[in-house]
Amino acid sequence: MTVVPSEGAAGSTTGEATFLRKRYESPSRRFARRLLSQKVATASGVILILVVLSAIFAPLLAPLDPNKTDLRNTLLPPGSADFLLGTDYLGRDVLSRLLFAGRVSLVAAVQAVSVGLILGVAPALVAGYVGRWWDWLLMRFTDALLAFPPLILAITVIGILGTGLTNAMIGVGIIFAPRFARITRSAVLSVREETFVEAAKSMGLSQPRIIWRHVLPHLLSPLVVTATVLAGMAMIIEAGLSFIGLGVQVPQASWGSMLSTAYRFIRVSPTLILWPGLAIMITVLSVNLLGDGIRDALGREVRDMSS
Amino acid sequence: MTVQDSATTALRVKELCVDVATPEGWATVVEDVSLAVDVGEIHGLVGESGSGKSLTAMAIMGLITHSQSARVTGGEVLLGDVDLLKLSNRDLRRHQGKDLAMVFQEPMTSLNPAFTVADQIGESIRYHLGASRKEARERSIELLEEVGIADARRRCNDYPHQFSGGMRQRVMLAVALACEPRLLIADEPTTALDVTVQAQMLELIRSLVERHGMAVIFITHDLGVIAEICDRTTVFYAGQVIESGLVGEVIKGPRHPYTEGLLRSVPADDDLPLWWIDGSPPLPGQVSSGCRFSPRCEYSKNECDTHAVPLRLSADGRAIRCALADDLSLNGRD
Amino acid sequence: MTQVLEVSEMSVSFPRRSGLLGKSQPLRVVENVSFEVGKGEVVALVGESGSGKSTIARAVLRLLPIDNGRITLADVDITTLSQRALRPHRRNAQLVFQDPYSSLDPSMTAIEIVEEPLRGFAMSREERLRSAQELLASVGLAGVEGRYPYEFSGGQRQRIAIARALAPRPALIICDEPVSALDLSTQNQIISLLDSLRQSLGVSYLFISHDLSVVRRIADRVLVMYAGEIVEEGPTERVFRDPVHPYTLALLSAVPAVVGDRSKHAKRIVLEGDLPVPGAPPPGCRFHTRCPFAMDVCRSEVPAWTEFDHGVSGRCHLHTSGSTLGFSGLTQFAEDAMASTDRDRGQTSI
Ligand SMILES: Nc1ncnc2c1ncn2[C@@H]1O[C@H](COP(=O)(O)OP(=O)(O)OP(=O)(O)O)[C@@H](O)[C@H]1O
Ligand SMILES: Nc1ncnc2c1ncn2[C@@H]1O[C@H](COP(=O)(O)OP(=O)(O)OP(=O)(O)O)[C@@H](O)[C@H]1O
Numbered sequence: 001m002t003v004v005p006s007e008g009a010a011g012s013t014t015g016e017a018t019f020l021r022k023r024y025e026s027p028s029r030r031f032a033r034r035l036l037s038q039k040v041a042t043a044s045g046v047i048l049i050l051v052v053l054s055a056i057f058a059p060l061l062a063p064l065d066p067n068k069t070d071l072r073n074t075l076l077p078p079g080s081a082d083f084l085l086g087t088d089y090l091g092r093d094v095l096s097r098l099l100f101a102g103r104v105s106l107v108a109a110v111q112a113v114s115v116g117l118i119l120g121v122a123p124a125l126v127a128g129y130v131g132r133w134w135d136w137l138l139m140r141f142t143d144a145l146l147a148f149p150p151l152i153l154a155i156t157v158i159g160i161l162g163t164g165l166t167n168a169m170i171g172v173g174i175i176f177a178p179r180f181a182r183i184t185r186s187a188v189l190s191v192r193e194e195t196f197v198e199a200a201k202s203m204g205l206s207q208p209r210i211i212w213r214h215v216l217p218h219l220l221s222p223l224v225v226t227a228t229v230l231a232g233m234a235m236i237i238e239a240g241l242s243f244i245g246l247g248v249q250v251p252q253a254s255w256g257s258m259l260s261t262a263y264r265f266i267r268v269s270p271t272l273i274l275w276p277g278l279a280i281m282i283t284v285l286s287v288n289l290l291g292d293g294i295r296d297a298l299g300r301e302v303r304d305m306s307s
Numbered sequence: 308m309t310v311q312d313s314a315t316t317a318l319r320v321k322e323l324c325v326d327v328a329t330p331e332g333w334a335t336v337v338e339d340v341s342l343a344v345d346v347g348e349i350h351g352l353v354g355e356s357g358s359g360k361s362l363t364a365m366a367i368m369g370l371i372t373h374s375q376s377a378r379v380t381g382g383e384v385l386l387g388d389v390d391l392l393k394l395s396n397r398d399l400r401r402h403q404g405k406d407l408a409m410v411f412q413e414p415m416t417s418l419n420p421a422f423t424v425a426d427q428i429g430e431s432i433r434y435h436l437g438a439s440r441k442e443a444r445e446r447s448i449e450l451l452e453e454v455g456i457a458d459a460r461r462r463c464n465d466y467p468h469q470f471s472g473g474m475r476q477r478v479m480l481a482v483a484l485a486c487e488p489r490l491l492i493a494d495e496p497t498t499a500l501d502v503t504v505q506a507q508m509l510e511l512i513r514s515l516v517e518r519h520g521m522a523v524i525f526i527t528h529d530l531g532v533i534a535e536i537c538d539r540t541t542v543f544y545a546g547q548v549i550e551s552g553l554v555g556e557v558i559k560g561p562r563h564p565y566t567e568g569l570l571r572s573v574p575a576d577d578d579l580p581l582w583w584i585d586g587s588p589p590l591p592g593q594v595s596s597g598c599r600f601s602p603r604c605e606y607s608k609n610e611c612d613t614h615a616v617p618l619r620l621s622a623d624g625r626a627i628r629c630a631l632a633d634d635l636s637l638n639g640r641d
Numbered sequence: 642m643t644q645v646l647e648v649s650e651m652s653v654s655f656p657r658r659s660g661l662l663g664k665s666q667p668l669r670v671v672e673n674v675s676f677e678v679g680k681g682e683v684v685a686l687v688g689e690s691g692s693g694k695s696t697i698a699r700a701v702l703r704l705l706p707i708d709n710g711r712i713t714l715a716d717v718d719i720t721t722l723s724q725r726a727l728r729p730h731r732r733n734a735q736l737v738f739q740d741p742y743s744s745l746d747p748s749m750t751a752i753e754i755v756e757e758p759l760r761g762f763a764m765s766r767e768e769r770l771r772s773a774q775e776l777l778a779s780v781g782l783a784g785v786e787g788r789y790p791y792e793f794s795g796g797q798r799q800r801i802a803i804a805r806a807l808a809p810r811p812a813l814i815i816c817d818e819p820v821s822a823l824d825l826s827t828q829n830q831i832i833s834l835l836d837s838l839r840q841s842l843g844v845s846y847l848f849i850s851h852d853l854s855v856v857r858r859i860a861d862r863v864l865v866m867y868a869g870e871i872v873e874e875g876p877t878e879r880v881f882r883d884p885v886h887p888y889t890l891a892l893l894s895a896v897p898a899v900v901g902d903r904s905k906h907a908k909r910i911v912l913e914g915d916l917p918v919p920g921a922p923p924p925g926c927r928f929h930t931r932c933p934f935a936m937d938v939c940r941s942e943v944p945a946w947t948e949f950d951h952g953v954s955g956r957c958h959l960h961t962s963g964s965t966l967g968f969s970g971l972t973q974f975a976e977d978a979m980a981s982t983d984r985d986r987g988q989t990s991i
């Protein structure tokens with residue numbers, strides 16, 4: 001034991017490079033470790049990856065041309081020769097259509113959610129952080145948007161931009177934007193009050209850096225959860241829009257449009273409705289479960305578990 | 308030494324173990340901690356920063372079971388005859404806040420920023436004692452006055468962020484005392500308070516102990532406070548109890564070199580250079596197999612590094628975890 | 642020019658609404674404070690809980706708007722600079738916040754937290770990390786750089802916050818209760834670390850603390866606050882020996898003695914009477930409601946700021962209104978008075 005104050009740093013001499021690798025688990029590694037430790041989320045992730053892969057490789061996987069009609073073999077039941085999942089009312093192979101439709105549906109969901117995120121998050125981030133009249137303006141605007149019935153809004157957008165799946169999804173994205181904006185704003189408002197944001201400011205960090213490094217990470221988990229819920233909703237809205245002819249255009253199919261045509265033949269061929277329905281259900285479910293897992297893996301663990 | 312039959316023992320902790328998650332896996336940070344707190348006793352926990360005091364407190368409160376990053380791996384926490392570690396969450400909630408209450412070390416994160424302080428103090432009064440909203444509010448104001456918040460009637464409508472650091476700590480104390488708990492765990496409850504206010508808070512706690520026989524576990528690093536209000540004290544080092552006994556005896560005649568070091572860190576004369584125990588305590592997952600204090604101990608012998616040292620009870624009711632205890636004569640303060 | 646920080650006549654208020662729809666009326670919690678911190682100097686700010694110490698710390702760094710006054714940091718008048726223009730100057734002054742739990746971003750690891758303030762410097766990432774690692778080691782946290790704040794105990798977090806403040810080599814560090822969460826052994830280590838930085842780099846400190854034994858060790862000068870006002874100022878030794886203000890005296894008398902010197906307890910001045918309500922100070926001297934020596938003049942007239950012969954300044958009528966009490970007299974008087982009231986109450990030391 002000494003009585004003399006020791007000089008500053010202990011100055012470890014062991015190689016810093018090894019220290020970086022050994023003790024400093026990078027945030028992404030940590031995230032991965034925490035995500036993989038959750039069984040349900042991991043399983044959902046695997047399922048989702050399979051769904052995405054099957055959509056990407058649909059041309060290779062599909063046994064037949066999805067749009068080739070075969071009027072001699074309409075409404076065949078599953079398990080028929082050459083048609084594993086049967087055929088639809090025009091004699092098209094259901095399995096092939098399902099695989100190709102997956103591409104359309106997934107892209108549609110991604111489009112809608114991205115449009116919603118872009119339009120919703122950025123302004124709300126600024127509004128919540130800067131406050132004052134920006135905030136007021138944004139809130140009035142989202143109120144107004146939320147007051148519109150969603151379908152009317154989507155139809156209006158399609159009316160302006162023209163029909164087509166992408167345009168429909170831009171419409172859906174516009175409907176989603178206020179929801180993202182509200183979540184973002186309320187999260188920003190609470191993070192903004194945290195002392196660590198004040199600390200960042202007192203260190204002289206720039207506003208963009210503070211928003212990027214200290215505010216945004218705390219928005220990730222609410223945003224991920226909202227995004228996954230809305231992604232499921234996007235697929236369902238897309239089905240509705242396709243049903244009234246405003247979404248995907250024939251002969252292309254999406255899971256939603258397959259579902260709505262199958263509905264017409266429910267008496268003749270009840271299994272037809274099963275496949276797209278299952279596809280939507282499994283995808284939406286695993287997106288949501290994965291979202292929950294991501295939230296838990298990102299979530300800050302707190303010391304105090306009093307609440 | 309006080310008689311420790313169960314009629315007078317408010318809380319008995321037996322061989323409590325807590326693990327925390329580190330990047331290398333689970334590491335034990337509270338090991339075989341045993342404590343007994345009598346009715347009407349104030350029991351001080353001291354120890355260096357990171358020695359496991361707060362985790363012990365949270366484990367006693369039953370707050371660790373829900374966490375992904377820490378877990379209780381063994382032991383019993385007996386409040387009366389009930390083992391709190393075995394209760395379901397639902398049964399536990401009936402005790403939390405009423406029979407046992409805690410003042411957390413972190414005032415800001417344990418107060419809810421979205422509710423006024425009156426709501427937060429009143430909540431447990433309404434939940435546990437079935438008071439009406441109005442009664443709860445009046446009681447909250449009374450409590451705020453007791454913890455020395457000026458203009459309590461108006462300030463009870465304020466939110467936590469509108470209070471100063473020390474005021475928040477006192478609000479926490481008011482929340483904890485709301486239902487007059489049988490056991491109060493106060494984790495560094497006066498760190499943000501100046502001496503005059505600290506003296507008032509200590510007085511308040513002491514008066515509750517005297518009036519209702521409340522038992523208190525008082526965590527602090529301030530040996531002055533320990534000397535002032537505690538009856539017995541337990542010294543922690545690296546997650547283990549290394550010494551315990553009556554406050555006066557431990558301070559006058561420490562029997563563990565670490566306790567001696569802690570006491571020596573208290574500035575005696577302003578002209579002497581500051582003194583501290585060289586080195587730093589092992590962090591979770593870095594503990595050695597022998598005596599944990601040995602690397603920093605000036606009396607350390609070879610055998611200290613190789614054999615784990617058991618906690619030994621001596622005839623006079625002291626407990627010491629030092630292999631050399633009988634051979635050393637250590638200096639206390641008086 | 643040797644002052645690192647000069648504050649003159651600064652007042653700070655918080656907006657406060659009375660009732661749900663009531664008009665917002667400001668609540669002034671810091672009133673006309675002036676002080677300076679010289680290069681390499683340690684100035685302690687002590688005072689009652691809620692007296693406005695943290696508010697001063699935040700206002701001085703322009704984290705809170707001020708009502709009036711002037712703040713000069715390292716020779717630059719920062720009172721009216723825009724937040725953007727202020728940014729380059731922020732490096733000169735760092736703040737260790739009072740609450741180590743909420744002042745560390747929970748999504749960053751210890752080393753990232755300490756490395757962050759180094760970003761503006763011309764250093765590679767490797768260099769920054771190495772220097773952050775050294776800083777963490779110097780506060781006793783070697784080997785746990787990659788952990789997140791929630792994995793640390795209260796005292797360990799406080800040390801991360803201190804390492805972060807040291808990182809950009811500021812000229813001034815404002816420490817808001819930097820060691821109150823630490824045990825004495827660690828406290829002593831940190832204090833001597835701060836002290837060695839002052840000696841080697843000439844860092845100045847505004848040291849907010851309620852722990853008078855720490856203040857006595859490291860501060861060159863002390864400022865005593867009561868209810869939003871500075872009531873006493875002077876060199877540490879002199880203030881501790883001959884306090885001018887009865888509040889300072891009460892503070893000095895209430896330090897719990899660790900051991901032995903139990904006789905001290907007999908002399909403890911227990912303050913009674915109405916607590917000051919922030920923003921609504923009583924007329925006259927703000928301390929008169931609790932002052933054991935209050936006179937009539939104290940209830941009506943605000944005592945003037947007076948400089949006394951022994952180098953201590955303060956506001957108190959006792960020394961200026963023809964009272965016979967001297968400075969050392971105050972101490973003596975208090976001791977006698979307290980001893981007799983204690984006897985009356987039958988109060989004994991523990
Ligand atoms: N959730 C957690 N995950 C990982 N490590 C943890 C966690 N909680 C605590 N630890 C570690 O366990 C050890 C004991 O922590 P604890 O908070 O009990 O210390 P303490 O004695 O209260 O210290 P202080 O006086 O500084 O508050 C510390 O080294 C801390 O880093
Ligand atoms: N954001 C706020 N809104 C309203 N009032 C506030 C706010 N922050 C602080 N106050 C009030 O200002 C006064 C001074 O607070 P401050 O935090 O400066 O005290 P302090 O001297 O640091 O006390 P402590 O030693 O307890 O930390 C207190 O009465 C507090 O309630």
Ligand SMILES: [Mg+2]
Nearest residue numbers: 361412794795
């Ligand atoms: Mg603790």
Ligand SMILES: [Mg+2]
Nearest residue numbers: 471472695739
């Ligand atoms: Mg404060």
